[in-house]
Amino acid sequence: METEELLINMGPVHPSTHGVLRFKLRMDGEIIKECTVVMGYLHRGTEKLAEMKTYLQFIPYTDRLDYISAMPNNYAYVKAVEELAGIEVPLRAEYIRVLTVELNRIVNHLVFMGSLLLDLGASTAIMYGFREREKALQLYEMLCGARMTFSYFRIGGVRDDLPDDFMSKLNEFIKDMEKRIEDYKGLINGNEIFMMRMKGIGVISAEEAINYGMTGPSLRGSGVNYDIRKIEPYSIYPDLDFKACVRPECDSYARYMVRIDEMEESLHILRQIADTIPKSEVVATQKYGIAPLTGMPYTAQTYFPRIFIPPAGEAYSRIEAPKGELGFYVVSDGTTKPYRVKIRSPSFCNLTAIPKMVVGLKIPDLIAAFGTIDVVLGDVDR
Amino acid sequence: MMIANAYELIVYILTTIGVYEPINNIFMSFGLDDILKIIIMLVEIAILFAFVLVTIMFLTWMERKVVAMVQSRYGPMVTGPRGLLQPVMDGVKLIGKEDIIPEKADRWIFTLAPFIVFVPALLVFIPLPFGESLIISDLRVGLLYIIAISAISPVAILLAGWASNNKYSLLGAMRAVAQDISYTIPLALAAIAVVLFTSSLSTVDIVNAQAGTWFGIIPKWFIFIQPLGFILFLIASIAEMGRIPFDFQESEQELVAGFFTEYSGMKFAMFFLAEYAHLFAVSGIIVTLFLGGWNGPVIPFIPVQITSLVYFLIKTYAVIFFAMWLRDTVPRVRIDQLLNLGWKIMIPLALLNLLITGFVVTAGVIQ
Secondary structure, eight states: OOOOEEEEEEOOOOOTTSSSEEEEEEEEEEEEEEEEEEOTTOOOOOOHHTSSOOOOTTTHHHTTTTTTTTTHHHHHHHHHHHHHOOOOHHHHHHHHHHHHHHHHHHHHHHHEEEEEHHHHHHHHHHHHHHHHHHHHHHHOOOOEEEESOOOOOTTTEEOOOTTTTTHEEEEEEHHHHHHHHHHHHIIITTOHHHHHHHHHHHHHHHHHHHTTTTHHHHHHHHTTOOHHHHHHHHEEEEEOOOOOOSSSSSHHHHHOOHHHHHHHHHHHHHHHHHOEEEEEEEESSSSSSSOOOOOOOOOOOOOOOSOOOOOOOOEEEEEEETTTEEEEEEOEEEEEEEEEEEEEEEHHHHHHHHHHHHHBBBBHHHHHHHHHHHHHHOHHHH | OOOSHHHHHHHEEEEEEEEOHHHHHHHHHTTTTHHHEEEEEEEHHHHHHHHHHHHHHHHHHHHHHHHHTTTTOOOOOSGGGGGGTHHHHHHHHHHHOOOOOTTTHHHHHHHHHHHHHHHHHHTTTTTTBBBTTSSSOOOHHHHHHHHHTTTHHHHHHHHHHHHHTTTTHHHHHHHHHHHHHHHHOOOOOOHHHHHHHHSSSOHHHHHHTOOOETTEEEEHHHHHHHHHHHHHHHHHHHHHTOOTOOTTTHHHHTTTTTTTTTTOOHHHHHHHHHHHHHHHHHHHHHHHHHHHHTOOOOOTTTTTTHHHHHHHHHHHHHHHHHHHHHHHHHHOOOOOHOOOOHIIIIIHHHHHHHHHHHHHHHHHHOO
């Protein structure tokens, strides 16, 4: 019988491409013969914009990269600039930073879980995920007034100290999440249909995953113990007790389970921070660049100069963002604006591995595998 | 006096209140007594049609409310008390939508397909016993008729998918046909096992065979002597209805909206209505075959027609609720996994069930 190959353009407008992404699929009936990822629909020229903004002005733009988890973006950029200028960050500020980043990891994985299940056709998980996310977002709202685009980090610290009742609210959240994670495990992890859809699907070996530059939970799902918090400890992570979650199975299910485990680890970190957070300034007190106007009150808001000039040089700094390794490469030429900012985003590198995973599988598997990679298109296209 | 169907019931009611004779005489005097029969039948059909439409509207509301309940939300609350008028507003909105026919689509088939879907969804209701004597027509081949009529809808879906000239539509339609063929077989085999007990395909006979109790406690429903058959029939009918976990004809995450991707306005509404009519009909058939149909404890002083209707509706809505609950809980299986389940597990199990049932009936263990 004569058959014809079907060319399907999935996206850029499609319910499960998590934004504006396009897959070009060559199909033999339901089986994918070739998959090409076409990206760039959300390109906003963030890296170029950085060259036209002062160091401080660029912080809000980092929020818009991975908008599900904006705190780590803030962090990675601010950390790079601090390394460039050699700024010491007060200990309390480091604790607050790790707190917000780990809270954001939980938020990110909740959204991941919800949207993955939605991709598989179960509509309830996303509602549950968003219900818990809402509580975390309220915490963020207390902290900085924003729910998604925080711009909370400042070079040398964070914008404000924690509000008075923040810790009690955080403890409530932690208690609530402990129960909820158990609920998710009961509802999803053992579900027959879920296992059928996830186990042995979207397999990528450890070697291939490394070659594609995958990082974060997606790589750890392939059995590679690669967590920047562990291999290149930064901030207060060396003092905290947590483990990098690794699964050896290399399939979609492993990538899902890594993230569920990570939520628990993040909760564990939050608990430790809630117990041990020290009292100090929340923004660096050393002087650099142009001094603040005389007569201004000495607060975190006003202390740090709006116009900040780091010495000429370059710095690359990377952190373990919820989606993987997030790196910022900042070059300074001794003026008020960066000469060049390069963003190494985890979603972009992880996404390139999709064609390798899905050849020979079916469209529903593509959706499932794509869901477990957990990309945000703002992060892919920048 | 035994009232066999809804026609006789209407005649009986009219006779009791004393208007049947005079009206009949008027028609007789013109020699048009057949016309009266046709009028009564039309009234009957109008009642059924109205009932089905109201049920569909209620079901769309109920679906939203059940989903909302599971997902800890409120669901529709604004239009009418607790959002009850939401389906009406949806209808108004859909009628107001532009009716788009894609340029490259096959105009005739594209327009015809929604109606071909909707008609069998209504026809299924003809031999469905809503209650004692509340049946349009007690066909002697009722069960066969139901299975045959529901086999029409994949044809219409294929027409819709093909005529849309859209790749997603075509994939959705082909999936729907593959799914329907694989699941009609276990569905029919599970139903045949019930027929072995009743020796009749008539739905009324099947319900009557389930009257009474064993040991005065356990109702004589076929679910208790056909548990495997019941599970098979339930799974197969959820697959037939095309609901999660088997909603391949739509599978919105993969195929946008499956075979009705290109449809808008009232044509889309027709598919939507047919889906819910089908949901109610299939749930009604499950109740008829396995859950004792309209049977239930007799309550004195209330006509059996009313109590039986109430029992039937309670049971049917329980099945519908189960289907909705399932939809909100589980993810979708993959199309090849679905076909494997159908051919490799369900059909052998259904045959095994039939074999065992055959032995049991021949040996006369259960009366």
